[in-house]
Amino acid sequence: MRTSITVAGLRGMVLTTAFFAVAAPAQNVLIEEIIVTAQKREQNIQDVPVAVTAYSGRMLEESGIKDVRELAAIAPALTSSQSQTSTTSSFSIRGIGTSAQNFGLESSVGLYIDGAYRARQSSIINNLVDIAAVEVLRGPQGTLFGKNTPSGAINMTTVRAGHDRNAFLEVTAGDFGLLNFAGATNFSLIQDVLAVRATVFTGSRDGYVSDINLGNDAINDRNRAGGRLQLMYTPNDKFEVRVIGDYGEINETCCATLTRQDNIVAFGRDDGMGGPVYGTDALLLQLGGTVFTGDQFEDRVTALNRLPHSSNNDAGLSVELNYQFDNVAFKSISAYREFKSFDRIDADFSNVDLLTDTNVADQNSFSQEFQFNGVIGERTTYVAGVYYFQQDLNSVSTLNMGDATSPFLSADPALALAIGGINMFSPPFPPVAEAFPASAFASDNMRQEHESYAVFAQADFELNDAWVLTAGLRYTDEEKKMVGRFSNGSMGPPPDITEIGTVLTLIQMGLLDPFDPANTPRLMAAFSPTWVPGWGLYTQPALAPQADLNETLADDQVTGTIKLSWFANDNTMFYASYGTGYKSGGTNTDRINPVFSQTFGPETSKAIELGVKADFPAQNVRLNVALHNTQVEDLQTNAFSGSGFNLQNAGNADTSGAEVELWWSPTESFQLQANYVRSIADFEDFQNGTCWIATPFHTGTPDPGYDSSGGPFSPTSSVCDRSGGRVPSNPENSFFLALNKSFEVGSSTSLYLRGEYSYISDTMTDGNNEPLKLRPSFDNLNLRFGLIFDNIDAELSIWGRNVTDESFYETVFDVPVQNGKLNAYPLEPRTFGMTFRKSFE
Numbered sequence: 001m002r003t004s005i006t007v008a009g010l011r012g013m014v015l016t017t018a019f020f021a022v023a024a025p026a027q028n029v030l031i032e033e034i035i036v037t038a039q040k041r042e043q044n045i046q047d048v049p050v051a052v053t054a055y056s057g058r059m060l061e062e063s064g065i066k067d068v069r070e071l072a073a074i075a076p077a078l079t080s081s082q083s084q085t086s087t088t089s090s091f092s093i094r095g096i097g098t099s100a101q102n103f104g105l106e107s108s109v110g111l112y113i114d115g116a117y118r119a120r121q122s123s124i125i126n127n128l129v130d131i132a133a134v135e136v137l138r139g140p141q142g143t144l145f146g147k148n149t150p151s152g153a154i155n156m157t158t159v160r161a162g163h164d165r166n167a168f169l170e171v172t173a174g175d176f177g178l179l180n181f182a183g184a185t186n187f188s189l190i191q192d193v194l195a196v197r198a199t200v201f202t203g204s205r206d207g208y209v210s211d212i213n214l215g216n217d218a219i220n221d222r223n224r225a226g227g228r229l230q231l232m233y234t235p236n237d238k239f240e241v242r243v244i245g246d247y248g249e250i251n252e253t254c255c256a257t258l259t260r261q262d263n264i265v266a267f268g269r270d271d272g273m274g275g276p277v278y279g280t281d282a283l284l285l286q287l288g289g290t291v292f293t294g295d296q297f298e299d300r301v302t303a304l305n306r307l308p309h310s311s312n313n314d315a316g317l318s319v320e321l322n323y324q325f326d327n328v329a330f331k332s333i334s335a336y337r338e339f340k341s342f343d344r345i346d347a348d349f350s351n352v353d354l355l356t357d358t359n360v361a362d363q364n365s366f367s368q369e370f371q372f373n374g375v376i377g378e379r380t381t382y383v384a385g386v387y388y389f390q391q392d393l394n395s396v397s398t399l400n401m402g403d404a405t406s407p408f409l410s411a412d413p414a415l416a417l418a419i420g421g422i423n424m425f426s427p428p429f430p431p432v433a434e435a436f437p438a439s440a441f442a443s444d445n446m447r448q449e450h451e452s453y454a455v456f457a458q459a460d461f462e463l464n465d466a467w468v469l470t471a472g473l474r475y476t477d478e479e480k481k482m483v484g485r486f487s488n489g490s491m492g493p494p495p496d497i498t499e500i501g502t503v504l505t506l507i508q509m510g511l512l513d514p515f516d517p518a519n520t521p522r523l524m525a526a527f528s529p530t531w532v533p534g535w536g537l538y539t540q541p542a543l544a545p546q547a548d549l550n551e552t553l554a555d556d557q558v559t560g561t562i563k564l565s566w567f568a569n570d571n572t573m574f575y576a577s578y579g580t581g582y583k584s585g586g587t588n589t590d591r592i593n594p595v596f597s598q599t600f601g602p603e604t605s606k607a608i609e610l611g612v613k614a615d616f617p618a619q620n621v622r623l624n625v626a627l628h629n630t631q632v633e634d635l636q637t638n639a640f641s642g643s644g645f646n647l648q649n650a651g652n653a654d655t656s657g658a659e660v661e662l663w664w665s666p667t668e669s670f671q672l673q674a675n676y677v678r679s680i681a682d683f684e685d686f687q688n689g690t691c692w693i694a695t696p697f698h699t700g701t702p703d704p705g706y707d708s709s710g711g712p713f714s715p716t717s718s719v720c721d722r723s724g725g726r727v728p729s730n731p732e733n734s735f736f737l738a739l740n741k742s743f744e745v746g747s748s749t750s751l752y753l754r755g756e757y758s759y760i761s762d763t764m765t766d767g768n769n770e771p772l773k774l775r776p777s778f779d780n781l782n783l784r785f786g787l788i789f790d791n792i793d794a795e796l797s798i799w800g801r802n803v804t805d806e807s808f809y810e811t812v813f814d815v816p817v818q819n820g821k822l823n824a825y826p827l828e829p830r831t832f833g834m835t836f837r838k839s840f841e
Contacts, residue, residue, distance in 0.1 A: 164841070
C-alpha cells in the first residue's frame with residue numbers, strides 16, 4: 001500500500017537502516033514489503049517507477065550466491081563476463097555494457113557499494129559476505145546516481161554496525177578443494193552511541209582446467225581474502241556517522257581458454273587443387289607444440305608455456321554523515337578507493353614460446369556527494385545534491401617475444417615471400433635479419449587524470465491521490481587528460497612492405513635488373529631495413545611503433561528523467577517513463593590499427609519504459625512487468641581483431657524488450673520466483689566495425705560487411721560494416737525459475753529444498769558478429785537442501801551447482817596471430833559442497 005508523503009514521514013528517513021522490511025501482514029497475506037533506495041530515498045519497491053529487482057542478504061544465502069558475477073544467474077536482464085584475467089570482468093544490463101579490457105573505458109553499468117561509486121568493474125569482484133541488500137536497476141539512471149549509468153546500476157549495501165550482537169560464522173567446503181570461511185560481529189563500545197562491526201572472509205579452491213605439463217586442475221582456481229571494519233556513531237536521534245574501511249585481495253591462476261575451433265586445416269574449403277588448406281596449428285606442431293581440436297573443448301585441458309596469473313588488491317575508506325533537520329535530511333558520502341592489479345598471460349595460448357603479455361595497473365579515486373532529501377508542502381518530495389569525482393589511472397602493458405616468435409610469425413605467407421625474395425640476392429646483399437628476436441618487446445605506459453562534477457535534482461509531485469509526476473535533471477562536466485608512451489626494444493628503421501613487394505614483382509617480371517648498378521640504390525632502400533633485427537614488428541599492429549599520446553578530452557552533458565505513475569488501487573501501479581544516460585569518452589590504451597581513431601567520444605542513451613507493478617494479496621502473488629526501448633548513440637565497443645583490441649564508437653544501437661517478474665507464495669512453506677526476459681539489441685549504424693577472420697579462413701565466405709571498392713590498401717580495407725548485427729553478450733531470451741519448499745521436522749528443526757533452473761538463448765559473443773562466435777543456448781540447474789536448527793541458530797546446507805554438468809562458456813575470440821583459430825573461456829562445471837552457518841544473537 002502506498003504511503004502518502006508527509007514531513008513526519010520524512011523525519012528519520014535517512015537514519016532508518018532497514019533496506020528490506022516485512023510489513024505486518026493481514027491474515028494469509030505472505031507477500032513481503034521490500035524497501036529500496038532506487039530513488040535515493042526509502043520506498044516500497046512497488047511504488048517506485050523504475051524497473052528494479054532487489055535481493056536481501058538472506059535471499060542471496062538461499063540461492064548460494066557468493067560472487068557478484070553469480071548474481072547474473074538470477075537477476076533479470078543482467079549479464080556478466082570475464083575474459084583474460086580476473087581484472088577484466090564486466091557487466092551488461094539490457095544488452096548494453098562495457099568491456100573491461102581497456103581502462104580507457106568506463107562502465108555502462110554503475111556499480112555502487114554503500115553509496116560509493118566503484119570506478120573499475122573488477123574491483124567489485126570478490127566474495128559477497130555480510131551483504132544487507134542488492135538492487136539491480138535497469139535502464140538509464142542518469143539523474144540521481146553519481147557516475148556513468150547509461151544502461152543501469154547495481155546498488156549494494158552491507159550490514160550496518162549495531163548494538164545488538166548480530167554475529168555469524170560460516171564455513172563452506174566442496175569439491176575441487178573448495179574451502180571458504182566468513183564471519184562478522186558487532187561490538188557496542190558505548191551503548192546506543194558508538195558501535196563497531198567487523199567482517200572477515202577467506203576462500204580457496206582448485207581450478208577446473210588442467211595443463212598437460214603444468215598441473216591438473218591448475219587454472220581457474222580461487223584464492224581470495226578480505227575484511228571490512230565499520231564504525232557507527234549516533235550521539236542523538238538526528239545525527240549519524242558511518243565510517244567503513246574495507247580491503248580485499250585476489251591472487252589466482254586465471255583465466256583458462258580452450259580451443260573452440262582449431263585451424264589445423266580449413267573445414268570448408270581447399271587450396272584450389274583439391275588439397276587441404278593448413279593453418280597455424282600445423283606450424284605449432286612443427287615447432288614442437290601441442291594442438292587441441294575443437295572436439296576436445298569439454299575435456300578442459302590446455303597446454304601453455306606458463307600459467308596465467310592474476311592478482312589485485314582493492315581497498316577503500318568511506319565516511320557517511322546523516323543529519324536530520326526539521327524538513328530536510330542531509331547526507332554526505334566521502335569515499336577514497338585504491339585498486340591495484342598485476343596480470344600475466346601466455347598471449348598466444350599455446351605451449352610454443354611466442355608472446356607473453358604483462359599488465360601492471362593502479363587506480364585511485366576520490367568521490368564526494370552531498371544529498372538533500374526533503375518535502376515542499378504536503379505533496380512534493382525532492383532529492384537534490386552535488387557530486388564530485390576524481391580519478392588517477394596508471395597502467396603499464398608489455399608484450400614480450402619468445403624464442404619461437406620469429407620462426408612462427410615469419411612463416412606468414414606475405415612475410416615468407418618477402419624474406420625468400422630478398423635472400424635470393426644474398427650475396428651481394430646481406431641476408432634478412434631475424435624479424436622478431438626474443439629480445440624484442442612492445443611496452444605501453446599510460447597515465448590518465450580524470451575529474452568530474454555534477455549537480456542533480458529530482459522531485460515527486462503528487463498530482464492527486466492516484467497520480468504522481470516525477471521529474472529530474474543532472475548536469476555533468478567531465479575532463480580527462482591522457483598521456484601515453486609507446487616504446488619498443490630491438491628495432492631498426494621501418495620497412496616498406498609495399499615497396500619490397502613491388503621491387504620483387506618487377507624483378508620477377510624482368511622489368512627491373514637487380515644487377516644493374518643504376519638500380520642498386522632502389523634495392524638498398526627497399527631491403528636495408530630488413531637487415532636490422534626486429535624489422536618484423538612493424539608488420540603487426542599490436543607490436544608496431546606508435547606515436548606517443550597526449551590528449552585532453554572535455555565534455556559536459558545534461559541528462560534527466562520524467563515519469564508518470566498511476567496508482568489504480570492500493571495494490572497496483574502503472575507507470576511510464578523517459579530517461580537519458582551518459583558516460584564520457586576516452587582514449588584507447590591499446591596499440592591498434594592506425595585506421596581506427598585513438599580516441600572515442602561519449603556514449604548517450606535515451607529510454608522509454610512502460611510498466612506495471614501489481615500485488616494480488618488474496619492469491620499471495622506479485623507480478624511486475626516492464627516494456628522498454630533504449631536508443632544508444634555512439635555506443636562504445638571493444639572488439640578483438642586477432643592482433644589487438646579495436647575500441648571505438650559503434651554508432652547507434654537499439655535495445656528493446658520485455659521483462660516479467662513473478663513471485664507466488666501459495667502457502668507459508670512454499671515460494672516460487674520466476675522471471676522471463678525478451679531482449680533485442682542490434683547495431684543500427686556501425687560502419688567501421690571489426691571484420692570476420694575465422695569464417696573466411698575456413699569457408700572462403702567473405703565478410704558481408706567488407707567494402708572492397710577502394711582496393712586492398714584503402715582505409716576501408718581493415719573495417720567492415722556491422723550495421724544490423726547483434727550487440728554482443730545479449731541473449732534474446734532468458735528464463736529463471738526458483739522453487740523453495742520448507743518442512744517442519746521437529747519442534748526446533750526444519751528443512752528446505754530449493755531448486756533453480758535458468759535458460760539462456762543463443763548469444764553473440766563478439767562485436768564482429770562472426771557466425772562461428774555464436775554461442776548456442778544452454779540451461780543450468782542448481783539444487784540446495786538445508787536443515788535449520790532454531791534452538792542453536794544454525795543452518796546446514798548441501799548444494800550442487802550446474803548439477804547436470806552443462807559445458808558452457810563465455811566470450812569466443814580470435815587467437816592472436818593464428819587466423820581461423822577460436823578459443824573460449826569455459827565456465828564452471830558441476831560442483832557440490834556443504835555450508836554450515838552459525839548465528840549469534
